[in-house]
Each structure stands twice: as C-alpha cells, then as structure tokens.
Amino acid sequence: MTLDNTESAKLKELDLSCIWHPCTQMHDHEANIPLIPIARAQGVYLYDFENRAYLDCVSSWWVNLFGHCNPYISAKLKEQLDSLEHIIFAGFTHKPIIELSHRLLELLDSKFGKCFYADNGSSAIEVALKMAFHACAIQKKKKNKFICLENAYHGETIGALSVGDVGIYTQVYQPLLLETLKVKAPSGENFAESLESLKTLLQAHKEEIAAFVLEPLIQCAGNMNMYSAKFVQEAVKMCQEAGVYVIFDEIAVGFGRTGSFFAYQQCGVVPDFLCLSKGITGGYLPLSVVITTNEIYSLFYAPYEEHKAFLHSHSYTGNALACACANAVLDIFERDNVLENNAILSQFIWKKLQVLQEFGFVQNLRHQGMVFAFDLGGFEGQRKGLEVFNAGLKRGLLLRPLGNTIYLMPPYVLTKEQASYIVESLVEILKIFVDKFANKTKV
Amino acid sequence: MTLDNTESAKLKELDLSCIWHPCTQMHDHEANIPLIPIARAQGVYLYDFENRAYLDCVSSWWVNLFGHCNPYISAKLKEQLDSLEHIIFAGFTHKPIIELSHRLLELLDSKFGKCFYADNGSSAIEVALKMAFHACAIQKKKKNKFICLENAYHGETIGALSVGDVGIYTQVYQPLLLETLKVKAPSGENFAESLESLKTLLQAHKEEIAAFVLEPLIQCAGNMNMYSAKFVQEAVKMCQEAGVYVIFDEIAVGFGRTGSFFAYQQCGVVPDFLCLSKGITGGYLPLSVVITTNEIYSLFYAPYEEHKAFLHSHSYTGNALACACANAVLDIFERDNVLENNAILSQFIWKKLQVLQEFGFVQNLRHQGMVFAFDLGGFEGQRKGLEVFNAGLKRGLLLRPLGNTIYLMPPYVLTKEQASYIVESLVEILKIFVDKFANKTKV
Structure with a gap:
C-alpha cells in the first residue's frame, strides 16, 4: 500500500509540474480539489493506485455509455x-x-x-x-x-x-x-x-x-x-x-x-x-x-x-x-435492447431520487432519460457543488457538479444496486450539509 | 478477383451515397478522381480490395511517421x-x-x-x-x-x-x-x-x-x-x-x-x-x-x-x-536514431530528385528534412496536379498535389528502394506529360 501511495504521490507531483488540465483552475488543486491519478478503469468504476474505486456518475464528461474497458x-x-x-x-x-x-x-x-x-x-x-x-x-x-x-x-x-x-x-x-x-x-x-x-x-x-x-x-x-x-x-x-x-x-x-x-x-x-x-x-x-x-x-x-x-x-x-x-x-x-432497458433503469433511478425532496434546499429535481439533476437552492455565489464533489469522492462517487447543480449522467450499464448506492450516498452527503445549510432544509 | 472487385464497387457506391468527404469536391468522384476503398494498410502501403498497393507518399495527410499498422x-x-x-x-x-x-x-x-x-x-x-x-x-x-x-x-x-x-x-x-x-x-x-x-x-x-x-x-x-x-x-x-x-x-x-x-x-x-x-x-x-x-x-x-x-x-x-x-x-x-537516419535518407532522396531538373516545367525543386517539393510551372489555372495524382495511382503511388505543387512527405520508414521507385515513377509520370506540356520542357 505504501508503495502504491508513493507512486500515486509521485505521479500527482509530476502531473502538476507538466500539465495544465482542461476546464480547471489549477490553483484549486492546492487545497480545494484533489488531483487523482487513475491506474485502471473497468465498467462504471475508475480505480486509483491504492485500488480505491470511483463510480463514474458523469460517464467521464458524458462520453461513456457501456462502461470503461468494455470487453466487446x-x-x-x-x-x-x-x-x-x-x-x-x-x-x-x-x-x-x-x-x-x-x-x-x-x-x-x-x-x-x-x-x-x-x-x-x-x-x-x-x-x-x-x-x-x-x-x-x-x-x-x-x-x-x-x-x-x-x-x-x-x-x-x-x-x-x-x-x-x-x-x-x-x-x-x-x-x-x-x-x-x-x-x-x-x-x-x-x-x-x-x-x-x-x-x-x-x-x-x-x-x-x-x-x-x-x-x-x-x-x-x-x-x-x-x-x-x-x-x-x-x-x-x-x-x-x-x-x-x-x-x-x-x-x-x-x-x-x-x-x-x-x-x-x-x-x-x-x-x-x-x-x-x-x-x-x-x-x-x-x-x-x-x-x-x-x-x-x-x-x-x-x-x-x-x-x-x-x-x-x-x-x-x-x-x-x-x-x-x-x-x-x-x-x-x-x-442489448439498450433503449428499453434504459427506460426501466431511468424510472428506477427517478423513483429512488424522490427521497431527495426531503431536503428543502434540493430544488428543481428533474430528469430526462438517463439524465438526472437538481439544484442546491439558496446558495448563490457559494461553491456548494464543490463540497458535494469532495464528499462524493470520499464515498467513492465521481460527481462533477455544474456550479451548484448536482447531476447524474451515468453509463447505461449501471446496475440497480449501483444506482441505489449512488442515491443513498447522495442522501448521506446532503445530510452532512444539513447543519451547514441551516434553515434551508426540512430534514 | 471478381468477388473483391464487386465488394470494392459496392463499397464505393455505398460510400458515395452516405458520405461527404473532407476537402473534396464530391463531383470530382464522377470522373476526375477515383474513390478508392482500402482494405488494409501495412508499412508505407495502403492495399485496396484487389490487393493493389499504393505507396503513401504523403503519410496520409502528413500524420504517419513509422508506417501503417506499425507492430510496436x-x-x-x-x-x-x-x-x-x-x-x-x-x-x-x-x-x-x-x-x-x-x-x-x-x-x-x-x-x-x-x-x-x-x-x-x-x-x-x-x-x-x-x-x-x-x-x-x-x-x-x-x-x-x-x-x-x-x-x-x-x-x-x-x-x-x-x-x-x-x-x-x-x-x-x-x-x-x-x-x-x-x-x-x-x-x-x-x-x-x-x-x-x-x-x-x-x-x-x-x-x-x-x-x-x-x-x-x-x-x-x-x-x-x-x-x-x-x-x-x-x-x-x-x-x-x-x-x-x-x-x-x-x-x-x-x-x-x-x-x-x-x-x-x-x-x-x-x-x-x-x-x-x-x-x-x-x-x-x-x-x-x-x-x-x-x-x-x-x-x-x-x-x-x-x-x-x-x-x-x-x-x-x-x-x-x-x-x-x-x-x-x-x-x-x-x-531507432530516427533523426540521424532521416538525415541520410533525406540526402539520398534529394540527390535522386535532381533528375527532375531535366524537365523545364519542374520549377523551384526544394527540400527541408523529410519534405520535398516542386512546382509544375507555367500552367496557371490548369489542374495539372490532378493529372499527376491520377498517373501516380496507376503506378501505385499515393501523391496528393497541392494545386500544381507536387510534394513528397513520406513516412520515415521509407526504404531507399522505395524512395528510388518513387523518383523513377515521377520521371515516368512527368515524361507522359512532356507532349502535353509541349515547349515547356527541355527533355
């Protein structure tokens, strides 16, 4: 483990000395956002050098449909x-x-x-x-x-x-x-x-x-x-x-x-x-x-x-x-009858997500096909989405909010179990924020 | 052979019914320029469905360095x-x-x-x-x-x-x-x-x-x-x-x-x-x-x-x-000491190319590293480069002149034999044009 950790740390350092990442304020990598070297990817997961898995809830910028390293x-x-x-x-x-x-x-x-x-x-x-x-x-x-x-x-x-x-x-x-x-x-x-x-x-x-x-x-x-x-x-x-x-x-x-x-x-x-x-x-x-x-x-x-x-x-x-x-x-x-299966999965996720309505600051919960989103209302000018991102990482989720809009746009091979895990994790993440978001929640 | 030919013809027809090619006046494919379906590529050659080889003298728009389907x-x-x-x-x-x-x-x-x-x-x-x-x-x-x-x-x-x-x-x-x-x-x-x-x-x-x-x-x-x-x-x-x-x-x-x-x-x-x-x-x-x-x-x-x-x-x-x-x-x-070997190959090709100076219409023969070019002078407004392109195909060369500028920008793995073949073919191609280019040549 120590060895892997060392490799990861070295890679991160070398990356930051050589690379300017897209759509990133690189200064954020000093404290606000970790830079995570990924060793391999399989299905809906990315794995870092310590073998921690991150569930790719955003399909790696909305490109991945059938999982990473799809055998076919x-x-x-x-x-x-x-x-x-x-x-x-x-x-x-x-x-x-x-x-x-x-x-x-x-x-x-x-x-x-x-x-x-x-x-x-x-x-x-x-x-x-x-x-x-x-x-x-x-x-x-x-x-x-x-x-x-x-x-x-x-x-x-x-x-x-x-x-x-x-x-x-x-x-x-x-x-x-x-x-x-x-x-x-x-x-x-x-x-x-x-x-x-x-x-x-x-x-x-x-x-x-x-x-x-x-x-x-x-x-x-x-x-x-x-x-x-x-x-x-x-x-x-x-x-x-x-x-x-x-x-x-x-x-x-x-x-x-x-x-x-x-x-x-x-x-x-x-x-x-x-x-x-x-x-x-x-x-x-x-x-x-x-x-x-x-x-x-x-x-x-x-x-x-x-x-x-x-x-x-x-x-x-x-x-x-x-x-x-x-x-x-x-x-x-x-x-694989993808559209038919997605319709079922989409309904499943959508029903699960209703639990988030309990949070008063969850606004405009919406979905269309395999896209699901809600806004963290009432926090204009605050980087609350960033906090959700970091809390997501700790629970093995790769979320990448757009400002204070949290969304899911997962690969179509997501299982119901994985979907349930995402929603349960979101509940936990948003609970953490209940105190911080005081007076903004019904919970 | 007939079968392959049929497959090629079918592919060509299907291509033209579905695809708009880049940097191409599609009308040219009616008569001026053949559209060639390629079945496989290896080293400096593309092979069509009748197994005819085309030597990629332009590195497929200047991208290929070490040959097609390079094993490494x-x-x-x-x-x-x-x-x-x-x-x-x-x-x-x-x-x-x-x-x-x-x-x-x-x-x-x-x-x-x-x-x-x-x-x-x-x-x-x-x-x-x-x-x-x-x-x-x-x-x-x-x-x-x-x-x-x-x-x-x-x-x-x-x-x-x-x-x-x-x-x-x-x-x-x-x-x-x-x-x-x-x-x-x-x-x-x-x-x-x-x-x-x-x-x-x-x-x-x-x-x-x-x-x-x-x-x-x-x-x-x-x-x-x-x-x-x-x-x-x-x-x-x-x-x-x-x-x-x-x-x-x-x-x-x-x-x-x-x-x-x-x-x-x-x-x-x-x-x-x-x-x-x-x-x-x-x-x-x-x-x-x-x-x-x-x-x-x-x-x-x-x-x-x-x-x-x-x-x-x-x-x-x-x-x-x-x-x-x-x-x-x-x-x-x-x-592979590529730069050193290219320097030798470049000089070899450059020396060989001097034979083209015999043609009066070959103007401004020039080179820089692994780029070689000359202009067909005195034919403004005429698509002479296109004729060279078509004559090249018949001799198994993929040239793609820029207007009336003929150039070579081959993969670095070109052998001296292949280079010699290109130059000899160019001589033959330009000879064909001596009559057409009457009074424009010293040959």
Missing part, C-alpha cells in the same frame, strides 16, 4: 488494429466508416442523406455553422448571423463559443466572438416567451440569419436545463418557415441519453444539420459527425471549377479506429 | 486497452499522459513548462489564440488582434481559419472570420520585405496585437513554401521585443519532419506557444497539445474567485489511448 468494444478495436489504423480520408475510404455512415443514416429520418466527419464536438459545430453559412452563400444569400439560446453551450473553439452563452466560458473572449442573436432559454414547459422572442428575431432579421443552433431537450452544460419538446417543435417550424436552417447539437443528448436514440425523435421535427460526438465511440476515442440532407449536399455538388466545394478537413477525419468503436457501440445498442 | 505502436495501444481507455481529464489523471508530457518537455527548451491538450490541430490553434488573448486580458491589455503570414494555413475552425490566408479555404467565409493582420510571406532567403512589413505592423499596432502565429520553416498547406530560419529568428525577436506573443504551429513540421525534432530548434529562438499534432501519435489517433511557458501558466494561476481560469475543454482531452500511441512514437524516436 476493446475486442473490436483490437481487431481493427490488425488491418487498418488510419488513412487519408480524401480520395480513399474504408469499410468501418462506410458501415458506420450507413447504419447512422438507417437510424435517422429519411430527410438525412450525408455524413461529414470531424474529431470533436466543437469541430462538428464549426462544420455545421460553416456549412449552413456556405449553403446560403451558394444561394446568393448573404446570411452572416446565427441564433442560439441564452444559457447555451456548444463547445470551445471560436465559432462554437460564439453560439454559446454560458458566461464563465464566453465572457472574457467576447471581443473575439461572432455577434450572435440570442433567444431566451425555455425551461420545462415555460417557453411561450422564448417562442415570442424567436418570432420577433425572425421577423426582424430572417434575411441575415443562416441558422438556429440548439441542444434539443436539455441544455447540458447550461446546468442541465431541461425543456419541452414542444418548444423544439414550434421553434424549428418557425425557423424552417422563415428559411432559416436548424442545427441540432446532439453531442451530449444523442445516443440514447434522453430516452430516444436521438433527442430530435421526441420533437416531431427534423433539423437540417445534426451534430453527434461524445457517446458515438462509447467513450473510447474522439470522433464527431455532422449529418445533413441531400438537399444541402447538392448545393455544393458541382464541377470543381465552380468553386463550391466544402473544403473543411481535419487530418484524422474518418479515423478507422474510432469508427470501429462506433460500430461496436451500435452493435451493443442492437444486441 | 499497435502492441502498445493494445496494452493500454487492457487497463484504461479514457477517463475525464479534469480532477483525474493517468500515467500515459504524465509520461508523455514529461517526455515532451524534456525534448524542449527549458522555457517551456506546461502541456495543454486537445484533439486536433485546429483545436490546438484555437487554444493558443485564446490563451494568448486571455493572458493579455489578465494583464489588463486589450489586445484583440493577431498577425499571421500571407499564404498561411492553420486549420479550419473559425479561429484557426481567421489566421489563415489560403483563399480556397478562407475566401467564402470572410464575413465570419476575425480581422487579422497579414505579413508578406517569406520565401527561401527572400524575407527582407517580410521583416519590413512585420516591423511596420508592430510599430503601428503592437498595443492591439496579442500574438503572431506562424509555421516555422515551411508553410505546408501553402504549397510547401519553404523559407529561411533567419526570417523566423528575426521575426520572433521583433515580436518579443514588442511585447507580442509568438505561436508556432508545428502541427505539420514537428516530430522530425524538417530535420530537427522540432522546427523551432533550427531557428535560435523559442516561441511562447508551441502547437503539436499530426505525427504526435504516429498517424494512429487524433491528439494535439499546446505547450507553453510557466510564465503564461502563472498568469492564470489564482484563487478560483478571481475568475482567471482557462476553462477550455474537449470531452476527449487527454485520451489515454492516443497518449499510449504518442509514447510509443517517442520510444521509436529514441530506439
């Missing part, structure tokens, strides 16, 4: 490694990506016709923004503006960040960002005002607007703000009637996360662009895809000399190893 | 798959990335202190741009502008594209791009005017300029424009004296491509940010890193409440599988 996905990836690891994806192609593209299109509305690949969610959003803008340009429409929702998050590159509205990510970079039009974010069934503001924007600016970008059903990084499918339906209809393209960011909400295979399938409308990433490889490798219609595709399809080609590319576009993982993920969806 | 890298990746495939990289860490970061810093000037990871080259550029801008903002300097070179290429996302200047990629998107200041591109030893224009820009605008971004030694996507280390040296000194950060894009030119491990090491100066990708995983998986100084890092290092954190992230940041490949790549560099 790993086997398929190893198999792929024996024939083709990666080749240039212009002028050349390969079976794993053809199979993947065909299978994705089979799962989607027939309006969709073509898959364009990239490496991460931000890049997918950039592709969709550029494609929508470019499609307008080809049609001689000068449409340089985009609409997004307030409280939206679509990634971190300049274009993706421009259609975001979560201040901690965007504020300092404002002078670099594209001007975008913002629609009041809907929340639950409260969306009348949002529709009204969208309508006003479209009336005034539709000739300048290339596309409306949104995460259907849940603004995930926007503190898991869940909202009605009716808003999505009405908003999309309005845009499409106004000749404005619609881009759905299903990077986090796709692949079964909201209950249906894709979130848009609950909304009764079909967007012009669908951006997927995260769960696509089951949490193994970076891969993203923008799926669009043959109508859009055909605008760009012309003799070379007309200079209409969409020349976007990334070196590793169409990576065969990532595609092999993605095909394995689709195999598992087919083989 | 594959073994290391499989080993990694047995313990840890991917975990969230905020609050948690793992051995492969700590090892990689430490090794990268050991290879670099001591001025560098921290590694910040992303997934692809474009994202690395975005990180560097945001970090440079943000570092200025923390110092209360409102610096919203960037300088880049004319003819530059740094990627495809809005921020990265904004510091690019290759018209086919940027032109249509101008209304979406950041305004940037451009310096006349140096070429070979012609750089006096470039330095002069940089000097003028700095004098007029240094208070507004956050950073100067450039690819040291070669503008790769800018038709392999090679230029003097002296320009880099003088330009960097000027910027640093003017209080302007310098970002080196070594995405294509790093990892031994220009002869030294990193291109900047030939220039006698050290930038503030170094962006790496492509070769970092030996052509296996998407991974990128921005390496910067402890001085920059410390500007962001502060109690959380000061809101100075660099909150950029991508879901798959710090992917353990990609890091395992990257460590394997560094192992091979150490084990």
Whole structure:
C-alpha cells in the first residue's frame, strides 16, 4: 500500500509540474480539489493506485455509455488494429466508416442523406455553422448571423463559443466572438416567451440569419436545463418557415441519453444539420459527425471549377479506429435492447431520487432519460457543488457538479444496486450539509 | 478477383451515397478522381480490395511517421486497452499522459513548462489564440488582434481559419472570420520585405496585437513554401521585443519532419506557444497539445474567485489511448536514431530528385528534412496536379498535389528502394506529360 501511495504521490507531483488540465483552475488543486491519478478503469468504476474505486456518475464528461474497458468494444478495436489504423480520408475510404455512415443514416429520418466527419464536438459545430453559412452563400444569400439560446453551450473553439452563452466560458473572449442573436432559454414547459422572442428575431432579421443552433431537450452544460419538446417543435417550424436552417447539437443528448436514440425523435421535427460526438465511440476515442440532407449536399455538388466545394478537413477525419468503436457501440445498442432497458433503469433511478425532496434546499429535481439533476437552492455565489464533489469522492462517487447543480449522467450499464448506492450516498452527503445549510432544509 | 472487385464497387457506391468527404469536391468522384476503398494498410502501403498497393507518399495527410499498422505502436495501444481507455481529464489523471508530457518537455527548451491538450490541430490553434488573448486580458491589455503570414494555413475552425490566408479555404467565409493582420510571406532567403512589413505592423499596432502565429520553416498547406530560419529568428525577436506573443504551429513540421525534432530548434529562438499534432501519435489517433511557458501558466494561476481560469475543454482531452500511441512514437524516436537516419535518407532522396531538373516545367525543386517539393510551372489555372495524382495511382503511388505543387512527405520508414521507385515513377509520370506540356520542357 505504501508503495502504491508513493507512486500515486509521485505521479500527482509530476502531473502538476507538466500539465495544465482542461476546464480547471489549477490553483484549486492546492487545497480545494484533489488531483487523482487513475491506474485502471473497468465498467462504471475508475480505480486509483491504492485500488480505491470511483463510480463514474458523469460517464467521464458524458462520453461513456457501456462502461470503461468494455470487453466487446476493446475486442473490436483490437481487431481493427490488425488491418487498418488510419488513412487519408480524401480520395480513399474504408469499410468501418462506410458501415458506420450507413447504419447512422438507417437510424435517422429519411430527410438525412450525408455524413461529414470531424474529431470533436466543437469541430462538428464549426462544420455545421460553416456549412449552413456556405449553403446560403451558394444561394446568393448573404446570411452572416446565427441564433442560439441564452444559457447555451456548444463547445470551445471560436465559432462554437460564439453560439454559446454560458458566461464563465464566453465572457472574457467576447471581443473575439461572432455577434450572435440570442433567444431566451425555455425551461420545462415555460417557453411561450422564448417562442415570442424567436418570432420577433425572425421577423426582424430572417434575411441575415443562416441558422438556429440548439441542444434539443436539455441544455447540458447550461446546468442541465431541461425543456419541452414542444418548444423544439414550434421553434424549428418557425425557423424552417422563415428559411432559416436548424442545427441540432446532439453531442451530449444523442445516443440514447434522453430516452430516444436521438433527442430530435421526441420533437416531431427534423433539423437540417445534426451534430453527434461524445457517446458515438462509447467513450473510447474522439470522433464527431455532422449529418445533413441531400438537399444541402447538392448545393455544393458541382464541377470543381465552380468553386463550391466544402473544403473543411481535419487530418484524422474518418479515423478507422474510432469508427470501429462506433460500430461496436451500435452493435451493443442492437444486441442489448439498450433503449428499453434504459427506460426501466431511468424510472428506477427517478423513483429512488424522490427521497431527495426531503431536503428543502434540493430544488428543481428533474430528469430526462438517463439524465438526472437538481439544484442546491439558496446558495448563490457559494461553491456548494464543490463540497458535494469532495464528499462524493470520499464515498467513492465521481460527481462533477455544474456550479451548484448536482447531476447524474451515468453509463447505461449501471446496475440497480449501483444506482441505489449512488442515491443513498447522495442522501448521506446532503445530510452532512444539513447543519451547514441551516434553515434551508426540512430534514 | 471478381468477388473483391464487386465488394470494392459496392463499397464505393455505398460510400458515395452516405458520405461527404473532407476537402473534396464530391463531383470530382464522377470522373476526375477515383474513390478508392482500402482494405488494409501495412508499412508505407495502403492495399485496396484487389490487393493493389499504393505507396503513401504523403503519410496520409502528413500524420504517419513509422508506417501503417506499425507492430510496436499497435502492441502498445493494445496494452493500454487492457487497463484504461479514457477517463475525464479534469480532477483525474493517468500515467500515459504524465509520461508523455514529461517526455515532451524534456525534448524542449527549458522555457517551456506546461502541456495543454486537445484533439486536433485546429483545436490546438484555437487554444493558443485564446490563451494568448486571455493572458493579455489578465494583464489588463486589450489586445484583440493577431498577425499571421500571407499564404498561411492553420486549420479550419473559425479561429484557426481567421489566421489563415489560403483563399480556397478562407475566401467564402470572410464575413465570419476575425480581422487579422497579414505579413508578406517569406520565401527561401527572400524575407527582407517580410521583416519590413512585420516591423511596420508592430510599430503601428503592437498595443492591439496579442500574438503572431506562424509555421516555422515551411508553410505546408501553402504549397510547401519553404523559407529561411533567419526570417523566423528575426521575426520572433521583433515580436518579443514588442511585447507580442509568438505561436508556432508545428502541427505539420514537428516530430522530425524538417530535420530537427522540432522546427523551432533550427531557428535560435523559442516561441511562447508551441502547437503539436499530426505525427504526435504516429498517424494512429487524433491528439494535439499546446505547450507553453510557466510564465503564461502563472498568469492564470489564482484563487478560483478571481475568475482567471482557462476553462477550455474537449470531452476527449487527454485520451489515454492516443497518449499510449504518442509514447510509443517517442520510444521509436529514441530506439531507432530516427533523426540521424532521416538525415541520410533525406540526402539520398534529394540527390535522386535532381533528375527532375531535366524537365523545364519542374520549377523551384526544394527540400527541408523529410519534405520535398516542386512546382509544375507555367500552367496557371490548369489542374495539372490532378493529372499527376491520377498517373501516380496507376503506378501505385499515393501523391496528393497541392494545386500544381507536387510534394513528397513520406513516412520515415521509407526504404531507399522505395524512395528510388518513387523518383523513377515521377520521371515516368512527368515524361507522359512532356507532349502535353509541349515547349515547356527541355527533355
């Protein structure tokens, strides 16, 4: 044990001397947040060098679907490694990506016709923004503006960040960002005002607007703000009637996360662009895809000399190893009746979570498919979520609250026993806080 | 053979019905450019379904260093798959990335202190741009502008594209791009005017300029424009004296491509940010890193409440599988004396290539390390490079000219025999064109 501990301590020290972690105030690692070296991962658990297990309640930033080191996905990836690891994806192609593209299109509305690949969610959003803008340009429409929702998050590159509205990510970079039009974010069934503001924007600016970008059903990084499918339906209809393209960011909400295979399938409308990433490889490798219609595709399809080609590319576009993982993920969806089982598991977790209503400071307990969230109410400006994070670690839970919003977004292979443990632990954690949160609780 | 041919034909048809390829006018696949399904790859060769081999003269978009399905890298990746495939990289860490970061810093000037990871080259550029801008903002300097070179290429996302200047990629998107200041591109030893224009820009605008971004030694996507280390040296000194950060894009030119491990090491100066990708995983998986100084890092290092954190992230940041490949790549560099052997191979290829000087239309034959290029002169507006591409395929060569610039950027494991075959084939290909290029040749 001492030896392991020493190795862990050494690794931590070496990490902090060499690495700048993403989405982290590194100063926090001095006292507020431990940095934990992980030795191995299996199923829903990460294991540190002292063999302590951490239950990955956030699917490692919402990417893992079927557990870490999933034997089936790993086997398929190893198999792929024996024939083709990666080749240039212009002028050349390969079976794993053809199979993947065909299978994705089979799962989607027939309006969709073509898959364009990239490496991460931000890049997918950039592709969709550029494609929508470019499609307008080809049609001689000068449409340089985009609409997004307030409280939206679509990634971190300049274009993706421009259609975001979560201040901690965007504020300092404002002078670099594209001007975008913002629609009041809907929340639950409260969306009348949002529709009204969208309508006003479209009336005034539709000739300048290339596309409306949104995460259907849940603004995930926007503190898991869940909202009605009716808003999505009405908003999309309005845009499409106004000749404005619609881009759905299903990077986090796709692949079964909201209950249906894709979130848009609950909304009764079909967007012009669908951006997927995260769960696509089951949490193994970076891969993203923008799926669009043959109508859009055909605008760009012309003799070379007309200079209409969409020349976007990334070196590793169409990576065969990532595609092999993605095909394995689709195999598992087919083989294991994942959506049906998730529906049962989701109800189970949701019922269990009701116990948290006992805590007066637990506000807006909500769920959608395999996403569950609540807010610690009444503690604005205090890092209560951080305290929950640290208390979670002590009980072997990897929670990563968004500010004071606590959420669960577990891998789909979570067992009922594990789910029960999470909820019981949350009760214990919140009990610890009863004193600190004095007068904020009914317990 | 018939069966294979049928499978290939079916795959091609299915691909074209489902996939929109990067950096491709899809219409070209009707007649101008074949789309080739690849069944497997090994060493420097891709093999189609009829077992025809294509020698990968462009390292599959400049990513492959040690051959396809390299046994050592594959073994290391499989080993990694047995313990840890991917975990969230905020609050948690793992051995492969700590090892990689430490090794990268050991290879670099001591001025560098921290590694910040992303997934692809474009994202690395975005990180560097945001970090440079943000570092200025923390110092209360409102610096919203960037300088880049004319003819530059740094990627495809809005921020990265904004510091690019290759018209086919940027032109249509101008209304979406950041305004940037451009310096006349140096070429070979012609750089006096470039330095002069940089000097003028700095004098007029240094208070507004956050950073100067450039690819040291070669503008790769800018038709392999090679230029003097002296320009880099003088330009960097000027910027640093003017209080302007310098970002080196070594995405294509790093990892031994220009002869030294990193291109900047030939220039006698050290930038503030170094962006790496492509070769970092030996052509296996998407991974990128921005390496910067402890001085920059410390500007962001502060109690959380000061809101100075660099909150950029991508879901798959710090992917353990990609890091395992990257460590394997560094192992091979150490084990096989790669730089020394490349120096010999580079001279061998360079000598061989002199035979092309016989063709009058072969202009500006040039090389730098393991990059070799020449232009087909006098054919402006004609797609002669495309003809070379197609003729190359017939001889089993995967060339992918940049317009009418033909280049070689082969994997480092190319043998002298293979190199000789490439050059002999180029001679034959160019001979075919002698008639077509009448009066343009001395042959």
